[in-house]
Amino acid sequence: MDLLLRNRGAMIFLMLNLFLAMAAFGLVVPVMPEYINMLGLDGTTAGLLTAAFAVTQFLISPYAGKLSDRGGRKKIIVIGMLILAISELIFAVASNVTWLYISRLLGGIGIAFVSPAVMAYAADLTTERERARGMSYVAAALSTGFIVGPGIGGFLAEFGTRVPFYAAAAGAGTAAILTLFVLPEIKGKAEQVNTENEVGIFKGLIQSIKAPYVATLIVLLALGFALSNFETVFGLYLDDGYGYSASQIAVIITVGGIAGVVVQLGLMDLLVGKLGEYKVILYSLLVTALSIPALILTDSYWGIMIVTVIIFSACDILRPAASTYLSKQAGDNDQGYVAGLNSSYNSIGTIIGAALAGVLFDMGLILPYIAAGFILLICFAYFAAKRKAKPKTAKAK
Structure with missing residues (x-):
């Protein structure tokens, strides 16, 4: 039996985490105008909030990937989803722009933890022959989350401007708990990584x-x-x-x-x-x-x-x-x-x-x-x- 087939339960959890992470990122797009109006902000602030998210993701991702190699993929995924849940909760209750910035900075850190750890875990679950298929599943979860995130945000916003972020926080928190108790820890492939050319x-x-x-x-x-x-x-x-x-x-x-x-x-x-x-x-x-x-x-x-x-x-x-x-x-x-x-x-x-x-x-x-x-x-x-x-x-x- 294929290694990927035997580990399909773990793969489903990986896809769920990445889907929720990207959906949380995307749902802010249709709701942002109402937040801007509600808090009396401007377009410059909206741009800087998005940039803040990208900055922390850019800076943290390489180190989060190394941590997942040393400390285990599962721990990093759980930590990342919990950070993301906290980020979304802060955005939901924020009453000023400072807390919005804190939320977006934390959100970038959360994504930076989750994404490389999920990719590495998926690689660990597959043989070299199955690698492309396993990665395609993960990529599909990422793309789907990004695509449906704005749709979810727009739908939930009909019940209140802050509702999408409460929902995202609940989803990320639930995924973290399920991952902690259900997803098995896995050690990386026993391959020595050549670090001589690392810069x-x-x-x-x-x-x-x-x-x-x-x-x-x-x-x-x-x-x-x-x-x-x-x-x-x-x-x-x-x-x-x-x-x-x-x-x-x-x-x-x-x-x-x-x-x-x-x-x-x-x-x-x-x-x-x-x-x-x-x-x-x-x-x-x-x-x-x-x-x-x-x-x-x-x-x-x-x-x-x-x-x-x-x-x-x-x-x-x-x-x-x-x-x-x-x-x-x-x-x-x-x-x-x-x-x-x-x-x-x-x-x-x-x-x-x-x-x-x-x-x-x-x-x-x-x-x-x-x-x-x-x-x-x-x-x-x-x-x-x-x-x-x-x-x-x-x-x-």
Whole structure:
């Protein structure tokens, strides 16, 4: 019997934890406009709250992963879910912006604990042959949580603005308790990790500037920037510009997210097979660069939904294409290193995009989307000009 099949109960718990963690992150989007109005805040604050979440996740993730190697995956998952539960509870009862910042900082720490530990646990549960299948289950839980989170937030907000966060706190706390008593502890694979080439986060970023694949990393940074710029103030834009309710905003985001996943699953292999990763990256960059500013050209609910579907679909094609292309450019010996750079560049883009989105929104509702489109167009031109960095061909062994 397959190792993955024998451990399906543990895999279900891993998927549950990651689903709840990402849903808790996503449900704030449609509810944020009401929180901003209720506490008398502005778009800049909304952007900085998102950036605060991303900063702690970026800084803590590498160390949380190492802790899970040394102290056990289960403990780190439980601690992370408890931190996340506390974060959501603080957001639910917060009466001023200081507590909102504390909540988001803790939320980033919680996600930073849960995500790498779940990924590592899933790897421990599978053989090398089953690894891709096991990771696909975990990735599906992550994507599903992010997609349905805004929908859950919009639905629960009908019963009160703070209700979604009480529900998220209860869900995360329950998952932590169940994980503590039901999920077995597991030791990591008895493989020695080579630490000779390990470098710190910031030293690695500096070194990457001279790497032949830096253009692809810049694409991932620009994508993180544009998506964060788009998503951070999307709810505020629809609320201030059109007076949409939390549930209406949630429907748009959920439909866009589902459409993106469907397009990715249905077209990704076909497009890469026909065009190759480079052209897929180039074309999806252009589509994203043009579609984000297109939001300001439509004022109908269905028009906004269609544009949102295009944005999510293009991004869901762009991200895996860029990640695959980066992996091929790096060669066989640097896969772990470039995977870390992939995450770091995306996180930096997310932090900058979120912080800038709020500032630009306060200056003018449409400015974040113009900025996102402008940055992506520059990235498109840069990536087209850097075609020289071609993928390495792995040597035959």
